[in-house]
Amino acid sequence: xxxxxxxxxxxxxxxxxxxxxxxxxxxxxxxxxxxxxxxxxxxxxxxxxxxxxxxxxxxxxxxxxxxxxxxxxxxxxxxxxxxxxxxxxxxxxxxxxxxxxxxxxxxxxxxxxxxxxxxxxxxxxxxxxxxxxxxxxxxxxxxxxxxxxxxxxxxxxxxxxxxxxxxxxxxxxxxxxxxxxxxxxxxxxxxxxxxxxxxxxxxxxxxxxxxxxxxxxxxxxxxxxxxxxxxxxxxxxxxxxxxxxxxxxxxxxxxxxxxxxxxxxxxxxxxxxxxxxxxxxx
Numbered sequence: 423x424x425x426x427x428x429x430x431x432x433x434x435x436x437x438x439x440x441x442x443x444x445x446x447x448x449x450x451x452x453x454x455x456x457x458x459x460x461x462x463x464x465x466x467x468x469x470x471x472x473x474x475x476x477x478x479x480x481x482x483x484x485x486x487x488x489x490x491x492x493x494x495x496x497x498x499x500x501x502x503x504x505x506x507x508x509x510x511x512x513x514x515x516x517x518x519x520x521x522x523x524x525x526x527x528x529x530x531x532x533x534x535x536x537x538x539x540x541x542x543x544x545x546x547x548x549x550x551x552x553x554x555x556x557x558x559x560x561x562x563x564x565x566x567x568x569x570x571x572x573x574x575x576x577x578x579x580x581x582x583x584x585x586x587x588x589x590x591x592x593x594x595x596x597x598x599x600x601x602x603x604x605x606x607x608x609x610x611x612x613x614x615x616x617x618x619x620x621x622x623x624x625x626x627x628x629x630x631x632x633x634x635x636x637x638x639x640x641x642x643x644x645x646x647x648x649x650x651x652x653x654x655x656x657x658x659x660x661x662x663x664x665x666x667x668x669x670x671x672x673x674x675x676x677x678x679x680x681x682x683x684x685x686x687x688x689x690x691x692x693x694x695x696x697x698x699x700x701x702x703x704x
Contacts, residue, residue: 498520607694663679
């Protein structure tokens, strides 16, 4: 456990204090540690066994083997779970609640500073690795876009057939969907986005040119397939929207937006560009 980056480098006194926040337990196969959309209140250290993480939005899964820290960022930063964690074979874990860690840190602020420095380093390492992967994916996407545009142009220059017309439409839709403005972003605190549904104002958790996700804290949740209408407030400008509910995860609602008129599309894309510029790390 002490070899994990989150705990590495702490002195003996700090280590003993921090470990007192953890409780050792054995968890049976098939047990759910947490579900996507839940409030994160505990982090886990996997000592033995296996845990499967599944991202609810995509269905992608990975299997964690020991030693591994699970759910530390969400727990310590009070975020919603993005994944569902299920124990796939009987596992020995150490569990610590946010309250227990904060209780220890409140008695030793210097330990808190060192511990959160480690958390920042761990997060920075993860972001760095993600940036490398994203850059590779971006390069592949750009190459694919160029190839598809050549294919589309070739189809336009060729004799019209039912097949060529159909293929042209598919390729053109893919090219449009792969535009940067279609990438989802999370509104920062400096540029918040809100959705007004009648008298209820709800913060936006993720947004793109074609989709919006929001967290509805009160009232009845719409169901998958329901049509919703409202106003999207983008740190100043407001855009009327309508769309269809794709899914609900906990209190989060994912909505596919209907096509906006050109004026409103320009406003939304301008907002997305400003948010994406804030995500550039230097």
